[in-house]
Amino acid sequence: MRIATWNVNSLRARLDLVRDWLVRLQPDLVCLQETKVVDELFPAAVLAEAGYRAVFAGERTYNGVAILSLEPLDDVRVEFPLAGNVDHRLISGVSHGIRFYSAYFPNGRAPDTEHFFAKLRWIEKLGDLLLGPDGSDPLPVALLGDFNVAPEPGDVFDPVQMEGRIHFTAPERAALTALGERGLVDAFRVARAEPGLFSWWDYRQGAFRRNLGLRIDHVWTSPAIAEHVKAAFVDIDERRKPSCSDHAPVVVDLDI
């Protein structure tokens, strides 16, 4: 089974790239973030032509998540981890006996702002939602998405320069560590231990050309699923193309 996550930064702006990528890579399931489209305008027909079903939860201009799959998903849920926040950042469905989540974590904007603390709370509440207060979900879980956090020094272009900046602060990394300790494994890292495997580069300042990237897009799974990881890669070619997203797809191959 090939699974992937891709923050497309507007699905309609990226539709040709996404469709061509699906046809070429043939993933079984793809989690998208920042679709930036209301459900009424979701381009389901174009994706269906490429052979993919879609479930989605979007809004105007911002946020928006979807899961594309070759096989239909069961028991689809649209959820809002943080009470009072209606950003469309989380959708899930069941396939192959696994609950797959497409998640768009809050950006946080800048350390020690209200948005930053809301990000930390959102991550904590996501853990409650995925794994329950006692870490018990009846199904194994796969959490794919734009986590907006680089967990380790090898996940940022310069850990000294980045230390304490948004995406690489101690509280953000601690929030991810706590989430993992509830029963999730970085499945990408099962196959790929080396530093510098970035998934996002800012559009500005020639960041991609200079490889000033971060690994903030992740595939985390229950331990029983992580045992089945056979390969993983960032499809960096998608970041070189005209009119590309600022994120590249992250792909994990499982022998299930």
Add this chain to the structure above:
DNA sequence: ATGGTAGGATTCCTA
């Protein structure tokens, strides 16, 4: 320290 590029709905907001 600041601002830089991109997308989307409209002269700014978010990332």
